[in-house]
Amino acid sequence: MDINRLIESIEEIVPLYLALPGDEIGVVYPLIHKLVNYRVDVEVVGVTWELTLMNLKLMLRDGVEFIVCHEDPFIRRSIGSVLWELGYRDKIPNKLMMDILDTQRIVVYRMHTNLDNSEIGTNSELAKKLGLKDIKNYPVSRVGRINECSLKEFVELVKKKLSCKFLLISGDLDRVIKKVMVVAGAGLRHKEFFELAYKEGVDVIVSAELDERLARYAQYLNIAIIDAGHYETEVWGVKRFNEELKNKIGNEVQVKFYENVKSFTVLF
Ligand SMILES: [Fe+2]
Ligand SMILES: [Fe+2]
Numbered sequence: 202m203d204i205n206r207l208i209e210s211i212e213e214i215v216p217l218y219l220a221l222p223g224d225e226i227g228v229v230y231p232l233i234h235k236l237v238n239y240r241v242d243v244e245v246v247g248v249t250w251e252l253t254l255m256n257l258k259l260m261l262r263d264g265v266e267f268i269v270c271h272e273d274p275f276i277r278r279s280i281g282s283v284l285w286e287l288g289y290r291d292k293i294p295n296k297l298m299m300d301i302l303d304t305q306r307i308v309v310y311r312m313h314t315n316l317d318n319s320e321i322g323t324n325s326e327l328a329k330k331l332g333l334k335d336i337k338n339y340p341v342s343r344v345g346r347i348n349e350c351s352l353k354e355f356v357e358l359v360k361k362k363l364s365c366k367f368l369l370i371s372g373d374l375d376r377v378i379k380k381v382m383v384v385a386g387a388g389l390r391h392k393e394f395f396e397l398a399y400k401e402g403v404d405v406i407v408s409a410e411l412d413e414r415l416a417r418y419a420q421y422l423n424i425a426i427i428d429a430g431h432y433e434t435e436v437w438g439v440k441r442f443n444e445e446l447k448n449k450i451g452n453e454v455q456v457k458f459y460e461n462v463k464s465f466t467v468l469f
Contacts, residue, residue: 202242202243202244202450202453202454203241203242203243204239204241204242204243204267204308207243207246207267207450207454208227208228208310210446210449210450211269211310211312211446213449214319214321214442214445214446214449215312215315215316215319215321215322215442216315216319217315218315219314219315219316219318219319219322220313220314220315220318221314221318221340221341224313224314224315225273225311225313226311226312226313226314226315227310227311228308228309228310229273229274229275229309229310229311230274230275230299230302230307230308230309231302231303231308236308239306239308243266243267243308243454244264244266244454244455245263245264245265245266245267245454245455245457246265246266246267246268246269246446246454246455246456246457247260247263247265247267247268247269247457247458247459248268248269248270248439248442248443248446248456248457248458248459249268249269249270249271249439249458249459249460249461250270250271250272250432250435250436250439250461251270251271251272251274251432251461252268252270252272252274252298252309253274253461254294254297254298254301255461255462256459256460256461257298257301259459260307260459261301261305263457265307265457266305266306266307266308267307267308267310268307268308268309268310269310269311269312269442269446270309270310270311270312271311271312271313271316271323271435271438271439272311272313273311273313274298274309274311275294275295275298275299276292276294276295312442314341316438316439316442317341317385317386317388317438318340318341319438319442321438321441321442321445322438322441322442323385323386323434323435323437323438323439324341324342324343324383324384324385324438325338325343325438326437326438326440326441327343327363327383327385327407327434327435327437327438328343328345328383329437330362330363330437331347331358331359331362331363331381331383331407332347332358332362333345333346333347333381333383334346334347337401339397341384341385341388342382342383342384342388342394342397343382343383344380344381344382344397344398344401344403345380345381345383346379346380346381347378347379347380347381349377349378349379350377350378351374351375351376351377351378352370352372352373352374352375352376352377352378352404352405352425353374353375354378355378355381355405355427356368356370356374356427359407359427359429360429363429363430363433363434363437364433365429365430365433366463366467367467368427368428368429368430369411369426369427369428370425370426370427370428371411371416371419371420371425371426372405372419372420372424372425372426373425376404376425377404378404378405378425379404380401380402380403380404380405381403381404381405381406381407382394382397382398382401382403382405382406382407383406383407383408383434384406384407384408384434385408385409385434385435385438386408386409386410386431386434386435387408387409387410387431388408389406389408389409389410389411389415389426390410390415392418394406394408395418395419395422395424398422398424399422399424403424404424404425405424405425405426405427406419406424406425406426406427407427407429407434408426408427408428408429408434409428409429409430409431409433409434409435410428410431411426411428430463432461432463436461439458440458443456443457443458
């Protein structure tokens with residue numbers, strides 16, 4: 202399949218205009234001026250939540266030529282200019298990744314906040330997975346109702362539905378939960394979500410990357426938080442995209458989803 206038609210098909214499913222301003226999306230590797238004399242035809246597409254050296258090796262084995270990912274595959278400050286390649290290329294993790302991508306001439310395409318906002322994306326799929334009703338769409342988040350239960354009961358449901366190995370919880374486990382906000386991934390760092398949750402009368406936020414300061418802030422506002430994991434809250438949207446892409450162009454290209462392994466272990 203012609204690479205431009207592939208990109209068009211991807212963007213028909215998850216349009217670029219859904220992204221927050223300034224987000225780093227679309228083809229992130231190689232730089233666009235190099236892409237011109239790269240490949241014109243793609244036969245194998247790999248879809249993954251986060252491109253890592255581990256799943257890249259599996260993709261090489263399968264002959265993947267075009268990768269769609271959600272997280273940034275490189276370590277860098279978030280700047281969207283040509284200059285980044287000069288400064289960040291030589292950082293060791295980036296260099297390892299880029300050397301493989303260069304040799305194999307693999308293209309990396311990222312969908313980030315456009316996937317977080319999409320109807321088939323991370324937040325919509327997370328809300329669906331947790332059985333939220335009367336869902337209201339907000340930028341990179343969703344708010345909905347559940348049948349009244351205790352925080353403890355809801356935690357059990359989250360753990361089961363998202364297949365979490367462990368969770369972090371802030372809040373009284375006996376409190377009653379009726380209204381839920383989901384912020385898939387690391388979005389909770391933007392404190393606007395707390396203001397929105399407070400205004401909406403949200404009892405609990407399901408998100409990831411919780412830290413001491415965020416937990417304290419949520420306690421002031423009497424909002425419970427469940428950190429169910431960055432991968433565990435986002436991967437469902439990436440898997441749904443993979444299915445949508447397969448349905449759309451699966452007869453012309455091979456589309457395959459690649460899992461991520463948890464980057465750390467917890468001991469008690
Ligand atoms: Fe995300
Ligand atoms: Fe994320």
